[in-house]
Amino acid sequence: MHLQSPAPFPQNRPRRLRRDAFTRRLVRENLVTADDLIYPVFVHEGTKRSEAVASMPGVDRLSLDLLLPVAEDCVKLGIPVLALFPAIDPALKTPDGKEALNPDGLIPRVVRALKKEFPDLGVMTDVALDPYTSHGQDGVLDETGYIINDETVEILTGQALTHAEAGVDIVAPSDMMDGRIGAIREALEVQGHIHTRIMAYSAKYASAFYGPFRDAVGTRGALGKADKNVYQMDPGNSDEALREVAIDIAEGADMVMVKPGMPYLDIVRRVKDEFKVPTFAYQVSGEYAMIKAAAANGWLDHDAVMMESLLAFKRAGADGVLTYFARDVARKLQK
Numbered sequence: 001m002h003l004q005s006p007a008p009f010p011q012n013r014p015r016r017l018r019r020d021a022f023t024r025r026l027v028r029e030n031l032v033t034a035d036d037l038i039y040p041v042f043v044h045e046g047t048k049r050s051e052a053v054a055s056m057p058g059v060d061r062l063s064l065d066l067l068l069p070v071a072e073d074c075v076k077l078g079i080p081v082l083a084l085f086p087a088i089d090p091a092l093k094t095p096d097g098k099e100a101l102n103p104d105g106l107i108p109r110v111v112r113a114l115k116k117e118f119p120d121l122g123v124m125t126d127v128a129l130d131p132y133t134s135h136g137q138d139g140v141l142d143e144t145g146y147i148i149n150d151e152t153v154e155i156l157t158g159q160a161l162t163h164a165e166a167g168v169d170i171v172a173p174s175d176m177m178d179g180r181i182g183a184i185r186e187a188l189e190v191q192g193h194i195h196t197r198i199m200a201y202s203a204k205y206a207s208a209f210y211g212p213f214r215d216a217v218g219t220r221g222a223l224g225k226a227d228k229n230v231y232q233m234d235p236g237n238s239d240e241a242l243r244e245v246a247i248d249i250a251e252g253a254d255m256v257m258v259k260p261g262m263p264y265l266d267i268v269r270r271v272k273d274e275f276k277v278p279t280f281a282y283q284v285s286g287e288y289a290m291i292k293a294a295a296a297n298g299w300l301d302h303d304a305v306m307m308e309s310l311l312a313f314k315r316a317g318a319d320g321v322l323t324y325f326a327r328d329v330a331r332k333l334q335k
């Protein structure tokens with residue numbers, strides 16, 4: 001971009017445009033709308049079961065019957081997409097996470113119910129094994145405890161197909177195995193699921209900001225002191241994110257994601273500038289928890305910080321944001 005050298009003061013007084021709300025509105029470059037939002041929800045088995053997630057105030061694990069009114073609210077608020085995350089019964093967890101392939105498992109049942117009740121609401125599912133494995137890793141392990149790639153990709157492909165067969169609109173592989181986008185895309189094509197969109201978590205970092213999420217899906221205990229450094233990206237890296245995104249686009253991703261969000265806005269900007277593809281960011285559980293905790297202490301203005309954080313994603317180049325604030329934001333925008 002070419003910047004004209006600015007006229008000197010007093011010809012140039014940038015504050016003129018800030019003097020009144022009408023010019024501030026007129027020249028504002030970025031906006032948040034309900035169309036930018038994806039709302040993540042946690043589901044578990046049962047009926048009339050709602051469990052608060054202590055580290056995420058305002059977020060509950062819900063059974064399907066309690067999720068339906070939430071989905072209806074999203075439709076009313078104009079939120080385009082709901083993203084599903086399961087908290088799986090511990091009795092169903094195994095080292096290979098094979099419950100992820102069960103066509104009558106929790107997620108396929110929830111997808112079918114949501115698409116039946118609210119056909120115009122987009123439904124997105126996470127493709128990763130961590131909610132299903134007894135060890136809490138996103139893949140299967142060899143005898144040394146290393147997370148093995150190709151065997152994991154095979155299971156993930158089956159998981160994505162199971163979701164597609166249940167009628168999901170978007171599958172979102174969040175596992176960071178190599179080659180999974182290509183494998184999933186090919187399998188979807190072969191099985192005739194040509195409309196299933198793939199949102200690839202392409203640049204997903206090994207982040208400490210995921211802590212509260214692991215409480216929500218119940219993987220923190222199983223993981224213990226283990227980390228995900230052998231597959232998720234090193235927080236010190238930036239160029240590597242561009243290589244990861246390039247690979248996923250080449251393998252068939254329709255949309256890409258950077259995660260976490262606010263601490264990684266530089267990555268969002270680089271990805272958007274470089275590839276100009278639909279680019280999303282995930283304002284993750286730890287980011288949400290920080291804002292909630294500070295607001296609860298009276299240290300930050302909850303709504304103002306929430307709206308500013310969303311605007312920052314848009315300014316950084318994100319086309320949309322996965323955020324636990326989605327309904328609050330959409331409600332605020334309606335006023």
Ligand SMILES: NCc1[nH]cc(CCC(=O)O)c1CC(=O)O
Pocket residue numbers: 126128129130138174175209210211212213214228283284285286
């Ligand atoms: N497949 C794992 C997954 N999918 C979404 C999140 C985190 C989301 C959040 O923190 O809000 C994680 C966490 C992890 O890698 O352990």
Ligand SMILES: [Mg+2]
Pocket residue numbers: 176177178179202244247248
């Ligand atoms: Mg990759």
